[in-house]
Amino acid sequence: MKYILLLIFFNTTIVTFGQQSKIEKKIDRLISAKTTKPFNGIILISQKGRTKYSKIYGYYDIDKKEPLKPNDQFVIGSISKQFTAVLVLREFDKGNIDLFSPIHKYLPELTQSWADTVTIHHLLTHMHGITQLDKPTTFKIGTQYSYSQIGYNLLAKIIERTSGKSFSELSKNLFEECGMKNTFHPDIKEYNNLVKGYTEIEKGKIEFETETFQNYVAAGSFISTAEDLNIWNNLFYNGKLLKNKTMKMLETKQKGAVRNHPIFGNTEYGYGITIDTKDNILQLGQTGFAPGFVSMSYYFPKTKTSIIVLENIAYDTDDLKRTFIYHTEILKIIREEQKNYR
DSSP, X not given: OOOEEEOOOOOEEEEEOSSOOHHHHHXXXXXXXXXXXXXXXXXXXXXXXXXXXXXXXXXXXXTTTEEOOTTOBEEOGGGHHHHHHHHHXXXXXXXXXXXXXXXXXXXXXXXXXXXGTOBHHHHHTTOSOOSSTTSOOSSOTTSOOOOOSHHHHHHHHHHHHHHSSOHHHHHHHHHHHHTOTTOBOTTSTTOOOBOOOEEEEETTEEEEOSOGGGSOHHHHOOEEOHHHHHHHHXXXXXXXXXXXXXXXXXXXXXXXXXXXXXXXXXXXXXXSSEEEOGGGOOEEEEEEEETTEEEEEEEETTTTEEEEEEESEEOOTTOHHHHTHHHHHHHHHHHHHHGGGO
């Protein structure tokens, strides 16, 4: 059943450490500005593993006015792709897959001729052109970029074959290894704090979203928390999950893997993440969207700064720049601060 709700003023919980910094003041001004579309979610910024700023704003259940809590779980959209990329590259590190062999080697049931040309590398970099399993590719393989969900689903199927384990089991093992106690493949029914997601249906009205899990899990439907994503960023980007050479590949801009991003314009990709070097600032990570959920997770290696923003109201879904306005404005604030360390 869907519920139509009027936007309301939201409960706020703020945790900051020490004297309030310029960054904290700027973010507070952004979030507290009077608007009919207030931020409803969690912001967590850390540096060198220490929390520098944490803000919880609003409700996990708007109808019941139940406030959000630090370990509440969100669907994280395309942030999920980096989990999948790590699981794939771990199979590579074990010698179980070759990144440049045709995927027919791993999925012999595929009948389209493209299975003899498309490689795992093509799937990781969105340069395969597959839109349906029973259709030809939409362009010559390896010549163009087209952001894809189905490609990451194929990656999940490949590592199920090479590992002998289900994708949900592989991901569960990875999260347990990382100490991410609140991150789950949705098929692992052990999550208890998944917040409700909401979508704006018209100006001033939102509804409870009933189609949140429409994306392939490997591409966009993992469930996590701000605190768990912070753990992930500090392990992942500090080379704790892959061999050094493999991690270097993941963090390398891949030739041709350039997207006209609906929010950021020209955006370059590695394996499962974007790689931004504008203004001589290295920024790694990803935004994520799932119906009712808007997310962002980025990492700045030079200062070991992690920035995570999770929101469970999707406003203005016909214009993603507006949907992600809080996320991108917070990112601008952090990037401006990073200029001091170039």
